[in-house]
Amino acid sequence: MSPRPVNKDEKRAEILDAAIRVFARAGFHPTKIEDVAREAGVAKGTIYLYFTSRDDILAAAFERFADEALRGVRALVESAEPALDRLHALVRAMVAGATAEPELARIVFDFWAVRGPGAATVDFARIYAEHRRLIALLLDRAVAEGALPADVPEQTPAVLVGLVEGVLLQWLVDPARVAPGPAADAATDLLLAGLTAR
Amino acid sequence: MSPRPVNKDEKRAEILDAAIRVFARAGFHPTKIEDVAREAGVAKGTIYLYFTSRDDILAAAFERFADEALRGVRALVESAEPALDRLHALVRAMVAGATAEPELARIVFDFWAVRGPGAATVDFARIYAEHRRLIALLLDRAVAEGALPADVPEQTPAVLVGLVEGVLLQWLVDPARVAPGPAADAATDLLLAGLTAR
Amino acid sequence: MSPRPVNKDEKRAEILDAAIRVFARAGFHPTKIEDVAREAGVAKGTIYLYFTSRDDILAAAFERFADEALRGVRALVESAEPALDRLHALVRAMVAGATAEPELARIVFDFWAVRGPGAATVDFARIYAEHRRLIALLLDRAVAEGALPADVPEQTPAVLVGLVEGVLLQWLVDPARVAPGPAADAATDLLLAGLTAR
Amino acid sequence: MSPRPVNKDEKRAEILDAAIRVFARAGFHPTKIEDVAREAGVAKGTIYLYFTSRDDILAAAFERFADEALRGVRALVESAEPALDRLHALVRAMVAGATAEPELARIVFDFWAVRGPGAATVDFARIYAEHRRLIALLLDRAVAEGALPADVPEQTPAVLVGLVEGVLLQWLVDPARVAPGPAADAATDLLLAGLTAR
DNA sequence: AATGAATGAGGGTTCATTCAT
DNA sequence: GATGAATGAACCCTCATTCAT
Structure with missing residues (x-):
């Protein structure tokens, strides 16, 4: 009524x-x-x-967090640009997502630290795997487009994801001394240069 | 007694x-x-x-943890090998240190998550800075030794540290699908190749 | 509507x-x-x-419960049978009322346990008193009818009520080992035999 | 130390x-x-x-309560008196135990009312069964001693226990109008008279 | 120095009751 | 009248910290 x-x-x-x-x-x-x-x-x-519980909130927060992070990335990957451009854009988007809201980015630390029996389930593996999958996709496209040689090492996606995450980590911990944007850009350039150079 | x-x-x-x-x-x-x-x-x-308190234990644990991590790395850096070899060794040592005791490596998550008023002071910035400093040193040496061109981007140390940390992160979260040793090795090779290639 | x-x-x-x-x-x-x-x-x-409140429901439940219990008993007492037959019937009705719905019978436990300031008022005294009054009435009639000697002890109604309640209690608590019907019947017989025997 | x-x-x-x-x-x-x-x-x-919990206290309280109640009764049963005297003593002890501390006696109501998942286990069945066992023993002895005819109905112990409990119940609920000592005594006399009379 | 029983503030969770719709 | 979302007081239990022995 x-x-x-x-x-x-x-x-x-x-x-x-x-x-x-x-x-x-x-x-x-x-x-x-x-x-x-x-x-x-x-x-x-x-x-x-x-x-249902305090932990339930954390789990839900993580879900929302992860979904938002993936949504942006997926959109980029599906654009019509050349694969290498999309790769650069993706890396920039990851960095931009984190640096736009440093406080929000710090939450991942808390997610990581969640442990113990009955604790919320926080499935980082899923997110990282999806990130790697998308990057692998772009690398394949880049090869198909002739922008990269054929023998891209299979670790490359993990390396790229790790690189961005690792740089962000240092920035979060010491914002005054690490500029994540330039660092990530530089790193991507170096990596791609390295891939091409062999 | x-x-x-x-x-x-x-x-x-x-x-x-x-x-x-x-x-x-x-x-x-x-x-x-x-x-x-x-x-x-x-x-x-x-x-x-x-x-003095529960938090005090965590702070002390972090100190011990950090000191041990740095000790090993410093020793490597001071060896007499060619700079690039020392760089590779350093990366391998970082990975080996973590993968030898995954459970121990996971502690960093807890360190990161420490926050709030009165919480233990956990100075990650210092460790990362020291890591970067050592790597910068080695890069300088490598340039001096003629193993690298002169214009190494200043972000490179952060990139290298980030790379290792980021790969370790993915491994911790999804050990079945990320092999941190090969990934870190491959990544270092690519980066150095990229540095030389330009 | x-x-x-x-x-x-x-x-x-x-x-x-x-x-x-x-x-x-x-x-x-x-x-x-x-x-x-x-x-x-x-x-x-x-x-x-x-x-008006949770306790109010309990109080009302008790009232309804008590009223129903007494209604049945009163009807029996007012029948036209010989007093001793009515007494036996009454005892049987008490037992039957409880055994027909064991779960319902268990509620009395909750009624008894109600206590504390502001708790519902549960007037067991009234019910037991009324039961005793009715039984006393029947005993008087039985004496008048010559079915019992004149000197029935004044405790007898309390004894009869107690007997039924006590047997029901044991049955509720251990249904497998106490058969309340036979026990109550046997008890009534014994008591009346005892009354007559002196 | x-x-x-x-x-x-x-x-x-x-x-x-x-x-x-x-x-x-x-x-x-x-x-x-x-x-x-x-x-x-x-x-x-x-x-x-x-x-370990609030309920644990209740369970322990019940145990202590029950054990004390049984201890007294067992001692009586093992005395050297004629069986019928012991029976009377037992009934009197039960009543005396309760009437000595009415507030304590009321606790049983709370024990009964304990229900629900995870609630303390309160094993009334055990106590009543033990009471009945002891009374049956005395009745057997009384028969052996020739104080009672051989065909004591098997319900008799339940009847005796019920009788005492039921009378106590009425007293607890309405102390002004029920005298449990006399009532129980009278009842026992009547019952035993009834047993002999048949 | 070492102990571990005792403390009590603190926090997660429940649920009777209220009240705007 | 009926609803059920919202409230917040209440209460169980935990555990860092203290301190008498």
């Missing part, structure tokens, strides 16, 4: 966003349900109408 | 090692002081004779 | 019956308002249109 | 006694761990050094 305009999914998303904001600001572990509730502008108990 | 000539520092180190073992096994956050005490074979109260 | 001509009292009764069903199945203390609402097919808030 | 005179079992028993006192006074369900702690003169956390 009262349809109530509050869409359950919308509300859940609102709370989740609030949670991600607090996690970004203060980290997951020190964050209390109370903090999330305050940020979301609801009462503590309300949280439990949308999530 | 105490048969072993354990002085204060030794005992502290023993407890610290025990703590690191537990952290490696179960992660820092889920680990209770009680767990550390049990692993160290002492009573809970004893821990507080050697550390 | 509401097709069924349910007036306030009927609806209240419906909810009450639902509540009693849930209490019987799961016990009063573990039962949430939500459970009652679900069983009654209404929303949680609706419960509060008919009851 | 510090033997500490606090015996773990003793302390547990102390807390348990405190808990039983509070349960007796206020009932199990409304009693908070905090209340037990206050009564025991310890802090909340201390309770959990001796009991």
